[in-house]
Amino acid sequence: MSEHSEAxxxxxxxxxxxxxxxxxxxxxxxxMNLVDQTKIVTAASELARxxxxxxxxxxxxxxILKEDRRSGVRLTFEDHGxxxxxxxxxxxxGFTSGNGLGxxxxxxxxxxxxxxxxxxxxxxTKVTIVRWNR
Amino acid sequence: xxxxxxxxxxxxxxxxxxxxxxxxxxLALQDDxxxxxxxxxxxGVLIDISAVDMVDxxxxxxxxxxxxxxxxxxxxxxxxxMQPSVAITLxxxxxxxxxxxxxxxxxxxxxxxxxxxxESSS
Numbered sequence: 659m660s661e662h663s664e665a666x667x668x669x670x671x672x673x674x675x676x677x678x679x680x681x682x683x684x685x686x687x688x689x690m691n692l693v694d695q696t697k698i699v700t701a702a703s704e705l706a707r708x709x710x711x712x713x714x715x716x717x718x719x720x721x722i723l724k725e726d727r728r729s730g731v732r733l734t735f736e737d738h739g740x741x742x743x744x745x746x747x748x749x750x751x752g753f754t755s756g757n758g759l760g761x762x763x764x765x766x767x768x769x770x771x772x773x774x775x776x777x778x779x780x781x782x783t784k785v786t787i788v789r790w791n792r
Numbered sequence: 793x794x795x796x797x798x799x800x801x802x803x804x805x806x807x808x809x810x811x812x813x814x815x816x817x818x819l820a821l822q823d824d825x826x827x828x829x830x831x832x833x834x835x836g837v838l839i840d841i842s843a844v845d846m847v848d849x850x851x852x853x854x855x856x857x858x859x860x861x862x863x864x865x866x867x868x869x870x871x872x873x874m875q876p877s878v879a880i881t882l883x884x885x886x887x888x889x890x891x892x893x894x895x896x897x898x899x900x901x902x903x904x905x906x907x908x909x910x911e912s913s914s
Contacts, residue, residue, distance in 0.1 A: 671814035671815050671816055672814055674814060674815070675812050675813075675814050678812060678846065679812065682845070692877045693876075693877045693880050693881070695877070696845065696846055696875075696877040696878060696880070696881045697880075697881050697884065699845070699846045700846050700847070700848050700881050700885060703846065703848040703850075704848055704849060704885075707815070707848075707850065751886055762849060764886065765849060765884075765885040765886050765887075768884055768885065768886070769881065769884055769885060
């Protein structure tokens with residue numbers, strides 16, 4: 659179940675920094691170790707930048723998850739941008755439609771315990787990641 | 793606009809990143825550093841990231857760009873003080889920072905630069 663939740667706008671580069679800081683706070687709250695904290699903060703930074711640049715802005719929902727034996731952080735990035743025509747292609751390293759390195763989506767996936775992406779051309783994109791506390 | 797200060801230290805330039813940088817700030821630093829390498833005829837650049845708690849693909853690319861541009865301008869770049877958690881995350885992200893020299897701290901970084909400059913001028 660989800661214990662704490664909040665939502666933040668992603669409309670500027672400064673917002674991306676604020677998202678990183680909020681994710682760090684939340685991850686630390688769950689007692690996550692420093693390496694895992696850094697992984698989810700880095701994944702959040704990649705995804706927030708995607709939301710800003712490719713999604714033309716959007717929001718991120720932040721939640722702390724609590725189960726019997728573990729806790730974690732779930733982040734949901736949502737935009738109403740142009741959407742991604744070919745998700746498999748977009749997840750490959752080196753794929754970029756902008757001027758980045760193309761490590762954003764694939765990198766964020768590798769840094770997460772769970773990763774889910776739903777995108778519809780012309781409607782937008784929703785990326786959900788979870789990092790469980792080991 | 794905000795700027796990251798660039799300090800001149802003999803024939804080297806020292807940058808200590810102490811804020812959580814947004815992308816534009818990282819790009820401005822890249823431009824400032826290349827301009828100052830030329831202005832001061834610097835032979836080396838030290839970038840201290842010991843206070844940085846995350847390096848994503850954008851910042852990683854910026855570090856690589858600085859090292860590449862500096863090399864073309866006849867200066868060496870050493871990134872110092874990377875936190876272990878940042879290093880682990882960078883590799884998992886898929887960024888091994890090719891072409892960027894690293895050292896554990898500023899002192900070792902200065903040593904590395906001094907050696908590199910001595911070698912290239914001998």
